[in-house]
Amino acid sequence: xxxxxxxxxxxxxxxxxxxxxxxxxxxxxxxxxxxxxxxxxxxxxxxxxxxxxxxxxxxxxxxxxxxxxxxxxxxxxxxxxxxxxxxxxxxxxxxxxxxxxxxxxxxxxxxxxxxxxxxxxxxxxxxxxxxxxxxxxxxxxxxxxxxxxxxxxxxxxxxxxxxxxxxxxxxxxxxxxxxxxxxxxxxxxxxxxxxxxxxxxxxxxxxxxxxxxxxxxxxxxxxxxxxxxxxxxxxxxxxxxxxxxxxxxxxxxxxxxxxxxxxxxxxxxxxxxxxxxxxxxxxxxxxxxxxxxxxxxxxxxxxxxxxxxxxx
Amino acid sequence: xxxxxxxxxxxxxxxxxxxxxxxxxxxxxxxxxxxxxxxxxxxxxxxxxxxxxxxxxxxxxxxxxxxxxxxxxxxxxxxxxxxxxxxxxxxxxx
Numbered sequence: 001x002x003x004x005x006x007x008x009x010x011x012x013x014x015x016x017x018x019x020x021x022x023x024x025x026x027x028x029x030x031x032x033x034x035x036x037x038x039x040x041x042x043x044x045x046x047x048x049x050x051x052x053x054x055x056x057x058x059x060x061x062x063x064x065x066x067x068x069x070x071x072x073x074x075x076x077x078x079x080x081x082x083x084x085x086x087x088x089x090x091x092x093x094x095x096x097x098x099x100x101x102x103x104x105x106x107x108x109x110x111x112x113x114x115x116x117x118x119x120x121x122x123x124x125x126x127x128x129x130x131x132x133x134x135x136x137x138x139x140x141x142x143x144x145x146x147x148x149x150x151x152x153x154x155x156x157x158x159x160x161x162x163x164x165x166x167x168x169x170x171x172x173x174x175x176x177x178x179x180x181x182x183x184x185x186x187x188x189x190x191x192x193x194x195x196x197x198x199x200x201x202x203x204x205x206x207x208x209x210x211x212x213x214x215x216x217x218x219x220x221x222x223x224x225x226x227x228x229x230x231x232x233x234x235x236x237x238x239x240x241x242x243x244x245x246x247x248x249x250x251x252x253x254x255x256x257x258x259x260x261x262x263x264x265x266x267x268x269x270x271x272x273x274x275x276x277x278x279x280x281x282x283x284x285x286x287x288x289x290x291x292x293x294x295x296x297x298x299x300x301x302x303x304x305x306x307x308x309x310x311x312x
Numbered sequence: 313x314x315x316x317x318x319x320x321x322x323x324x325x326x327x328x329x330x331x332x333x334x335x336x337x338x339x340x341x342x343x344x345x346x347x348x349x350x351x352x353x354x355x356x357x358x359x360x361x362x363x364x365x366x367x368x369x370x371x372x373x374x375x376x377x378x379x380x381x382x383x384x385x386x387x388x389x390x391x392x393x394x395x396x397x398x399x400x401x402x403x404x405x406x
Contacts, residue, residue, distance in 0.1 A: 011315065015322045022326055022349050026333040031341050038345050045352055052319060052363045053370045057378050061355075069348060069386045076341055076393045083400075095336055103335045111328035118320050118357075132364070132371035147372035148379070156376060163380045170387035174394040181397070221379055298383075305390040308397070 014048050031077035035070060042066025055217035056148045059209075063225035068302055071232050075181070075308070143283025144214040152219065153287045157276045161265070164257040164294060171254060171301050180309035183240035195237045202230040210295050214284065220291040220298065227299025232306050241311060242303040250304060257297030261290050319360030326353030340396040344389055351385045 021044055025037035046062040135151055142150035152160050187195065206226040213219030235242035244250050264286055265276040273279060278286050330350030334343050355378045362374040 011318055015318065018322060019325060019329075022329055022352075025345055026329060026342075026349060031339070034342065034345055038348065041349070042352070045356065048319075048356070049359050052315075052359050053366075054359050054362065054375050054378075057355075057359060057375050057382070060379050060382050064386050065348075065352070065382050069389055072386075072390050072393055073341060073344060076396065079397070080339075080341060095338075100336050104332055107328045107332040107335075110331070111324055114324045114327070115321055118324060119317060122314075122317055122320075130371060131373045132362075132369075135372055136369060147369065148375045151372045151376040152379060156373075159376075159380060163383055166384050167387050170391045173391045177394045177398045178401070221383060302386075305387075308394060 011051075014051060018044055018048055031080045032074065035073045035077045038073065039066050039070035042070060056146070056219065056222070059217060059222045060225065063222055063229065064302075068225060068228055068232065068306070072306060075306070079181070141280045141283075143278060143280065143287050146213060146215055146217070146219070148217075149213050149219050149287070153290060154278060154283065157261075157265075157290075160294075161258065161261045161276070164261060164297065167298065167301050168254055168258055171305055174305055174308065175310055178309050180240070180307045180311055184236055184238055186238035187236075191237050195233055199230045199233060199243075202226050202233075206230075206295065206299070210291055213291065214288070220294040223291075223295040224298025225302065227295065228302025228306070231299065231303025235303075235306060240307075242307050244300060244303055244307070247311065250300060253300035254297055254304065256300075257294040260293035264290055315365070316360045316363055319363070320357050323353045323356035323360060326350070326356060329353075340392070344392055348385060348389060351381065355381055 018041070021037060021041040025034055025041050028034040028037055043062055043066045046058040046066065049058040049061060135155060136147055139145060139147050139150050142154040144150050144153070203226075206223040209218040209223040209226060210220060211218075213223070231242040231244060245253075268277055269275045327350050330346045330348075330353060333346035334350065337343060337346065358374040358378050358381075362371040364370055
């Protein structure tokens with residue numbers, strides 16, 4: 001692959017900053033600072049993926065990985081910093097310097113071995129056959145024109161069904177572990193005004209992302225993450241329920257994704273086509289129906305995960 | 313020195329950094345950050361392998377795998393934080 005010098009310098013700067021942010025986040029002893037550096041690392045990672053022509057994944061990492069993951073960890077860091085201030089934190093035993101250096105050396109050996117394997121895989125032997133050509137060739141019959149959406153919702157729809165199941169299971173685990181943490185104090189006028197603008201815009205943008213995911217970067221996961229972010233903002237502004245309805249309605253919303261997906265699959269099986277095998281002329285509408293249910297479910301699940309437990 | 317190798321090497325280094333931090337540090341939050349950095353490294357390797365230059369469209373299959381992986385990683389982090397909060401809140405034996 002021809003590699004321009006300026007492009008190489010650009011790539012080295014991008015990657016150097018990425019590694020520096022990772023080292024800073026991992027080596028910071030104060031919890032809130034570490035989490036904020038991790039959020040910066042996640043956003044920078046999303047930028048690097050945009051350079052690598054992966055806009056769908058960059059959107060998802062910025063919204064879900066850095067945004068919601070960082071928000072969840074920041075809540076825990078805030079609690080930890082408060083406990084440390086009140087002198088309630090347990091004493092943490094520090095590992096011996098020998099262990100630290102020994103493990104560093106071991107990680108270095110592991111990294112060198114992996115690098116050697118990776119290099120010889122890339123440069124040894126002929127280019128193996130990739131699924132890319134097969135996947136890209138059949139995108140026109142998959143019902144959508146965005147290749148990533150067609151892989152997620154058509155070729156590998158079963159994986160996505162199970163992934164929604166994993167999300168739901170994690171929430172069931174969180175719900176069974178006890179009560180939610182105390183809510184934030186009610187917001188002042190400036191924050192209330194901002195929330196009144198931002199939350200409707202987020203819901204509108206989520207709807208747009210869902211619709212445009214068929215032909216441009218976007219889709220159910222990014223849209224669901226925006227809805228979850230709206231819930232997080234509402235909780236930060238003082239709403240203890242993060243904009244979610246009561247417990248029974250929450251159970252329905254959260255199971256909606258898996259339920260609709262599985263019902264579509266079973267209906268196709270009953271119709272004689274096979275589980276989740278879409279007929280090419282109706283694939284677009286089936287995928288849209290499944291994605292809409294998944295968006296609502298993902299948004300509700302992420303907001304409920306941020307609440308962190310059953311409401312008192 | 314091609315783009316997939318450079319970016320994949322960065323992913324491997326991220327994985328090794330996260331692994332070291334996971335093994336060395338004690339507090340739950342630092343371990344979760346380390347785990348997420350390791351996960352980020354793995355996703356990065358997948359995206360680097362999927363990149364095929366500016367002439368060809370990128371390979372969509374690893375992109376879908378990484379999307380799934382991001383959602384699963386955040387679910388696991390949320391559950392781990394809830395478990396940590398429960399452990400810290402009391403030594404109840406119920």
